[in-house]
Amino acid sequence: MVYSLKTRILENKKILPDFYEMVLSASAIAAEAVPGQFLMIKTSPTQVPFLRRPISISRINAEEGTITLVYQVVGSGTKLLSAMTPGSEIEVVGPLGNGFTWSEKDKVVAIVGGGCGIAPLVALTEELLKAGKEVYALLGAQNRDKLLSDRYFIELGAKVMIATDNGSYGRQGFVTQLLEEVINTTRLDQVYCCGPLPMTKAVVKLTKEALVPCQVSLEERMGCGVGACLGCVCKVRSEEGSLTYKKVCHDGPVFTSSEVIFDD
Amino acid sequence: MINLAVEVAGIKLKNPVMTASGTFGFGREYSKFYDLSLLGAVMVKGTTLEPRLGNPPPRIAETPAGLLNCIGLQNPGVDAVIKEEIPWLSQYDVPIIVNISGHSLEEYGEIALRLDGVPGVAGLEINISCPNVKHGGLAFGTEPQMAADVIRTVKDKSRLPIIAKLSPNVTDITEIAKAVETAGADAISLINTLLGMAIDIKTRRPVLSNIVGGLSGPAVKPVAVRMVWQVAKAVKIPIIGMGGIVSAEDAIEFLLAGASAVAVGAGNFYDPLAPLKVIEGIKAWLEQEKIADVRELIGAVKIC
Structure with a gap:
């Protein structure tokens, strides 16, 4: 409903x-x-x-x-x-919209959030932990004043790693560098991503190379929000291989990273 | 007992409130909010002969009391609409008006032909006014002769009531209206969106991918009311008025200007229940004013 x-x-x-x-x-x-x-x-x-x-x-x-x-x-x-x-x-x-999904088989997962994109990953992390998964929470922001909810992720019991652009908190650098480290040391079953477009693109590239399934939550200007106006589309590859537009509000905002086409 | 029923181009409506093409998909999304049978009619998304991908994003820019869009007629094509969408929407007791758009006269004719006799389709709204596609659309709607040619072509291929949807982006709307009336149009929809533009001053780039787009919402309402009034004086065929309607008061203004029915467009985004609120509001207003029949309002503006 x-x-x-x-x-x-x-x-x-x-x-x-x-x-x-x-x-x-x-x-x-x-x-x-x-x-x-x-x-x-x-x-x-x-x-x-x-x-x-x-x-x-x-x-x-x-x-x-x-x-x-x-x-x-x-x-x-x-x-x-x-x-x-x-x-x-x-x-x-x-x-x-359609939310994030998880499967019973997944044991170790990572959420990657940047800026405002961290917000929806809070509810996701709660559910993933309830479902018994080991959760790496990789959080990024420009600086400490813009880092959301880090303490809450720690309270929940996620393995929290933080990166800020200016190094005012956590590691200096991008959250994608944290993901690279986790991918190199841990066998991840799934990555969930929500954040600014450059971050999302980098996460999609990293997970693709590492063959880790990834779900991304996208953002777009919306008109109706329910799928009627076709205002908020993203480019995807259809099952037959042709390019088409899907509605971020109705078909997303969460997509599997393999279907979304990011323009450079 | 108050009468809300009206008839437009031979299509019987249980009330004068429709949903405007391009703002309501094929009805599926809003059917989650209310029973579509409560509407006067549903005007479905602009349909073309072949599927259309539409324009790249960004396709939407908010503007004061309205929005610009450059969707670019993304739709699955007429055959998919006939196979997938019309049968689904037909489960509701509501007239379906299919909005059609073409690159050429032949295309308009072919789409009309394919929709002729499709169960559930009550009429065709001919889009000769879309500002967001390069060919077809607006080009046909700004020249009286070309507008008349399109209407004559679809009249020739279809037995359905034909509604011409006109563009406000013209010098004299009455010229186009008279031309489509002479060509055999059974009704006129107006207005489509006004051509507009928005610039992001930080990047100095246009907000929309298509640079320009169509303006809709309350911002365009006074222009729409004026055009309905002008056209109502110029033609005998009925008018479906639209442009920024979000409330019953807005709708009543259009009826008084001379519209026989109205359509809620961008208002659906403002409030998904807007069409129902407009219907209920018209009824309440008629009761309050002790008017027994909504048809008494049509063209009842007092000009001394």
Whole structure:
């Protein structure tokens, strides 16, 4: 089921200079959401901004009926979102898209997250650990002030490795260097990736060379968020081998890395 | 008892609210939110003879109270639409209007021919106004003679009601409207999107891959209402009004301007339940104003 409803904001607080965490009371959505899915959120009661904002689900608490969103303030919509107060209501549509998948056979997996892309990997890591997998959490950001949720990954029991561009926290360099090390020393059954496009491309290349299956979560400007407008497409190779466009909102946002074609 | 039913081009609608082509796919996505039988009609995604890949991303740019798009008519082609989409949508008790687009007169004719007699199809909306493909589309909609030729061609190949979807990107909309009426169009849809552009000032590049795109949403509504009003005075055939409708008040404005029915387009993105809210809102407004029949609103704008 997909719901279009008003939900109550339970919390909306700044967690890092540009990042906010919003907790929604949305039991219907929490009961059905899976890691990797997203919500389309109306950020204003007026017609400006006109489009809803796709925000990935960071944590799902089915028992308490809550959904946690972690978002970066980047434009007018997310700025309005950051000003909303607990107790007020917000219109959301979701859960949308296809989330991450895992198989019983997988024993050791890695999640690779960069910047805001770390957010949906929190819920995924919770589920992977619950399913008894050994999880490497490789997290990257420009600097310490932009690194999301690292402590939470440690609390969960993931093997956390961190890289920052300026070396202000963890290793100096890119998160892909961490992945390279893990690939060289450990037999990974699956890699999950969400982050900026250059990072995603590098992760796809590394996993392809190492023959490790990889799932990537993609980002694109969205119109409807439900698959009707064809606004948010990515290039994929179809089963017959021809190039075609798939909808990031509806066929994704999670794709297997082998089907996605990245333009240089 | 309030009457919401209208008839457009011989197509009976249980209410005057449709969903606009290109914003509603073939109905599958929004069927997850509500029963499509509640709609007046569904106008499906622009369909071409061969499958179309569409333009590369980015295809969407948000603008004040609206958006630009350059989807480029991505669709599976008319044969797949007939085989996969129409039979599925036919399970609902709702008229299906297929929007068609071609590179040439022959292509328009061939698509119309293939859709003729397909169970469930109530009418054809002829897209002579898409700004996002190089050939076909807009070129046919800006010249009265060419617009008339397209309509004559599809009329010749199809027994279905023919609705001409006009482009607002012309100097005088009434000239095109009169030309398609003379050519035999049974109704007119207006407006398609307005040609627009957005630039990312940081990169100094256009936001859209296609450089320019079609503007829709509340930003275009006053232009659309004006064109509906002008065309309503110029032709006798009914008009389906669209352009930025998100509320019942918006829809009523179009009816007063002279539209016999309306379509919700970008409004579906604003709120997936927008078409239902518009239908319920029109009904509530009629009750409040003590008007028994929605048809009393059509063209009822008071011009002293």
